[in-house]
Amino acid sequence: MIVTEIVGNLADLSEAERAMLHVEHVELASADLTKRIQRVRTDHGRELGLRLDAATDLRDGDILLREEHNVVTVAVASQQVIVIAPRDVVEALRVAHGLGNRHLPAQFFTHLSVEGLDTAQGVMVVADDHTVAAFCDHAGTPYARVERVMEVPFRHAEHTH
Incomplete structure (x- = not known):
């Protein structure tokens, strides 16, 4: 699957909304937050391709994919x-x-x-x-x-x- 836009951020969701979600994370190094095209793998083994707008920098908690009660989010590595x-x-x-x-x-x-x-x-x-x-x-x-x-x-x- 190719992700072309960020669909939100976990921080913008209410606590009740977050409690209803199953969350997969894509851990990225800080340097990777500016890469608009990259292949990533979630902590559950799902592969995604990112092809984002040039003006888009990823942030911790960004939602890359939302499918009903499942979301794939960015987790910035320390x-x-x-x-x-x-x-x-x-x-x-x-x-x-x-x-x-x-x-x-x-x-x-x-x-x-x-x-x-x-x-x-x-x-x-x-x-x-x-x-x-x-x-x-x-x-x-x-x-x-x-x-x-x-x-x-x-x-x-x-x-x-």
């Missing part, structure tokens, strides 16, 4: 990331400058709790990379390696030199 928690704006600017030329895709959060880190000033999250950890160690910037579901895929920003 991945190892580095959460960087600068203590103030000057340290944040130093980190941004120091890591910026590496063109690493990053995401920024103002409400993210990580055990052992003071995240009150906001955090920068990047895919796990030993050079980022070494930079933070050298700079004395607090960070933590954590396993996390990145609901939005990392993207490289468009730029020119």
Whole structure:
């Protein structure tokens, strides 16, 4: 079967609706959320082809297929990331400058709790990379390696030199 559109998201359904459903999951890595054409297999062994509109990024909980009380949904796999928690704006600017030329895709959060880190000033999250950890160690910037579901895929920003 070929899926050409997302038919909803589990989060948009009421608790009563979700309780009535048999749910199969397609586990995808964050990087696969932007692929518009791919072959996937559910946790029940069903194969599906995805051929989505170019503007469509998959999200955790997206419903790929709904057949009465059966649904096939996207489950984003967790991945190892580095959460960087600068203590103030000057340290944040130093980190941004120091890591910026590496063109690493990053995401920024103002409400993210990580055990052992003071995240009150906001955090920068990047895919796990030993050079980022070494930079933070050298700079004395607090960070933590954590396993996390990145609901939005990392993207490289468009730029020119």
